[in-house]
Amino acid sequence: MAALSAALAAPLAAGALAVRPRWRTGWRERIGAGPVAREAVWIHAASVGEVTASARLVQQLRARGHALNLSTTSATGQALCEQLHPGVAHRLAPLDHPWCVDAVMRRASPRALVLVETELWPVWIAACDRHGVPVVVVSGRISDRSLPRYRWLGPWVASALARMSAIGARTEQDRERFIALGAAPERVRVTGDLKLDPPDAPPLAPDLAAWLGSAPLVVAGSTHAGEEEALLAAQRAWERAGQRAALILAPRHPHRSSEVLELARRAGRRAALRGERGAVLAAGDVGVLDTIGELSALYARAAVAYVGGTLAPVGGHNVLEPVAAGTPVVYGTDVANVRHAAELLERIGAGQRVADATELAAALSVALAGPDAARARGRVGRAALQAHRGSSERSAELIEAAIAAPCAATGSD
Structure with missing residues (x-):
């Protein structure tokens, strides 16, 4: 089944590199090659906005003694990771293709995969499920614009959400939407918006x-x-x-x-x-x-x-x-x-x-x-x-609870 999925997904992965020329930057990392931290908490933040929003969470987890591996989808996000978190391993995320994901997952053996906001990569999430790696969403949101699209994709979205170990939603409305789309109610709680917990503005250079x-x-x-x-x-x-x-x-x-x-x-x-x-x-x-x-x-x-x-x-x-x-x-x-x-x-x-x-x-x-x-x-x-700060601490606690849980993965198929 995995081989069939890979064969079907191969044209899509090749198409992604063809249609989005900027994705050719760091292509070795995108196909699963390149260095990666082992047995670390892997935090994926798509681009600059998510990297900025998660900066205090990264600081929180480092202060709690966790080794981290950071990834982004965009090269600009990767550059910001390097700037905000010197000394922390960072890379471009693999394309959501079984061969690319498995190549990096075998080497990384992450303790958890943390997805900032709503980055639902079905192949990556399924791979974590197979390897017993907990998947946690933090600052999760389902916007008015994306809700109809997720509903249209119904079974695929429900399958990805069913494999989540924990979801930290921004608001009660986001929590309700995650549950309506297929997430287990007991795994979804409101932890707040990471953007309400920004890092302090740096001084002007x-x-x-x-x-x-x-x-x-x-x-x-x-x-x-x-x-x-x-x-x-x-x-x-x-x-x-x-x-x-x-x-x-x-x-x-x-x-x-x-x-x-x-x-x-x-x-x-x-x-x-x-x-x-x-x-x-x-x-x-x-x-x-x-x-x-x-x-x-x-x-x-x-x-x-x-x-x-x-x-x-x-x-x-x-x-x-x-x-x-x-x-x-x-x-x-x-x-x-x-x-x-x-x-x-x-x-x-x-x-x-x-x-x-x-x-x-x-x-x-x-x-x-x-x-x-x-x-x-x-x-x-x-x-x-x-007065609205604290989402970084609550998100860090959610991640640690998922890591400590006796059964990391859901066993969904």
Whole structure:
């Protein structure tokens, strides 16, 4: 049966490398080769957002004496792992193909596989089940957008969830959705959102501080195509209203940085990449972030922030990160992936939802015109988020309980 599955899945694995050229980076690791830590807790975080969210959990598990092996799907996530966790083994995850998964699982013999958010890889999960390796989901979520898709995939999703040793859901609604899709109720509990437990914002690197200059900043993180145009229009609007500030654009996918830089220059702006030597931003300029791991430090320096994937139809990225750094945040209406976080921020007055580019421009202009009020909103928001911390500790306890359980795997078939 395993051989048949491998034969059927081989074209899909080859297709993944063909259709997604960026996946060819680190291809040896993707096919299961390359170094891997043995008998460690394996934590898989898909990309930059999940790596950032799980940073405090990694710190927790290391402090408790666990050896760790970290993996990501994206090369940018792997780069951030190296930056945040020097000295911890990290690699790209294997393609979800029996040959690729078995090649690395035989060498790794992990004590547990921890999946951050909802990374349901059926072959990998089934392999853990065969080898008696507990699988734990932390900060698990089933968004409004993904729920119909998971329902359509019914038996496949139910089979993967039945093999889970434990699921730590973000909210009670997520818990109910996991159970409705096939997870055993006694294995699902609410442990909270890891994004409510962010690592402390790092200090600005000296060269980054020099690049930023002294002008007020509007920092737009995790932007997608179409959102940069709206932000450049907002910059024109706040200037017409008498406000002056530099705009930082941090595209969600760093390979777009050259495209975004050209867009800003076509809009008549003096624009520079983060890595451009000798550049110092002034009010009216545009800076384009083409590095990994510096966004939270930039949020801490900003007068106000925008988080992308919310005016573009993506579902939203980490709207909590700016507020955790003490900065109020603006975002669009497409917050399906972060609805709970957005509602929390709106209740405490640190987040503002806008319907379109016009409302975005108005919200940013108001924040720049009243910097003291904006800073106060940011301080109140950061203090309120402190009360919601603890998900990292609860997730670490869930993982340790799964490792200690006498029967690690479910024995599902």
